[in-house]
Amino acid sequence: EVQLLESGGGLVQPGGSLRLSCAASGFTFSTYPMGWVRQAPGKGLEWVSILTGDGGATYYADSVKGRFTISRDNSENTVYLQMNSLRAEDTAVYYCAKRAPGGGWPYDSWGQGTLVTVSS
Amino acid sequence: QSALTQPASVSGSPGQSITVSCTGTSSDVGGYNYVSWYQQPPGKAPKLMIYEVSNRPSGVSNRFSGSKSGNTASLTISGLQAEDEADYYCSSYTSSTTLVFGGGTKLTVL
Numbered sequence: 001e002v003q004l005l006e007s008g009g010g011l012v013q014p015g016g017s018l019r020l021s022c023a024a025s026g027f028t029f030s031t032y033p034m035g036w037v038r039q040a041p042g043k044g045l046e047w048v049s050i051l052t053g054d055g056g057a058t059y060y061a062d063s064v065k066g067r068f069t070i071s072r073d074n075s076e077n078t079v080y081l082q083m084n085s086l087r088a089e090d091t092a093v094y095y096c097a098k099r100a101p102g103g104g105w106p107y108d109s110w111g112q113g114t115l116v117t118v119s120s
Numbered sequence: 121q122s123a124l125t126q127p128a129s130v131s132g133s134p135g136q137s138i139t140v141s142c143t144g145t146s147s148d149v150g151g152y153n154y155v156s157w158y159q160q161p162p163g164k165a166p167k168l169m170i171y172e173v174s175n176r177p178s179g180v181s182n183r184f185s186g187s188k189s190g191n192t193a194s195l196t197i198s199g200l201q202a203e204d205e206a207d208y209y210c211s212s213y214t215s216s217t218t219l220v221f222g223g224g225t226k227l228t229v230l
Contacts, residue, residue, distance in 0.1 A: 037166075037221075044123070045158070045166065045209050047219040059217055062121060095165060104154025104213040106171035113165060 002026040002109040004096045009114030012086055016118075020081040022096030022111060030054070030074040033099040035107060036081050038092035038116075048094070049081065050105060064090075086118045124149065124210055124222035131228040137198040140225045142210035143191055148220055150191035154213035157186055157195045160224075161206040169208075170195060197227075205229045 008020040022034070035050035049070040051058040058070050069082040079096060093113040100108030125143040132138040142149065142157075149155055157170040168177055170186040173193060183198045193212070197204055210222040 044224040045221040047221060061218055100168060100171060102171045104152060104156060104172060105219050106156040106168055108168045108177055110165040
C-alpha cells in the first residue's frame with residue numbers, strides 16, 4: 001500500500017523559511033516523479049511543483065518560482081520542499097503526491113497534508 | 121497561469137446523472153488530452169478519478185466518465201449516490217510545462 005507522510009509544517013513569519021518533508025513507502029520510490037500541491041484554507045487546489053524520479057528535472061508554478069525548491073533523496077524515499085521568502089498567500093495545506101502513469105502529470109496517491117501558516 | 125473555469129456548484133438526486141464542466145484554453149485543455157479529475161470529500165485528501173480525459177484508474181467506479189470537446193472537458197457521474205457528495209477538481213497540463221487546476225465544483229446529492 002502506498003503511503004505518503006508529510007511533515008515540517010507550522011507557523012512562520014513573513015519572509016521566513018520552512019522545509020517540508022514527505023516520507024514515502026509502498027512503491028519503488030525512485031521510479032516515480034513526485035510533486036507538491038497546496039490548498040489555501042477554504043480554497044481550491046493549486047499545483048506547486050514536480051520533479052522527475054532521478055531528480056534531474058524540476059518544474060514550478062510561477063507563484064513560487066525562485067522562492068521554492070523541490071528535491072528528493074531516493075536513498076531515504078523522501079521528497080522535500082524548501083520554501084524561502086514566505087508570504088501570507090503561501091498559507092495553505094501542502095500535499096505531497098505521487099505521479100501516476102499517464103500523460104499530464106496525474107497524481108494517484110496523496111498524503112494527508114501539512115499546514116503552513118505564514119503570519120506575524 | 122489562470123485557473124480553469126468550473127461551476128461553483130452542481131446538484132442532483134440519487135440515481136440521476138450530473139455533469140461538471142471545465143473550461144480552459146488552447147494552451148491547456150484544448151491543446152492536450154491531459155485532463156484529470158479529482159474527488160475531494162470534506163477534510164480529506166484528493167483522489168484521482170479520471171486521467172488523460174477519459175481513463176479511469178483501477179478501482180474507480182465506472183459511474184464516473186470523462187470527455188472533452190475543444191477547450192472544455194467534462195466529468196459525468198451517473199447513478200448518483202450519497203457517497204459522491206464532495207468537491208471535484210479538474211486539472212490540465214499546459215504549454216508552459218506546468219499543471220493548472222480548476223476552481224473546484226461542490227457536488228450536492230439532494
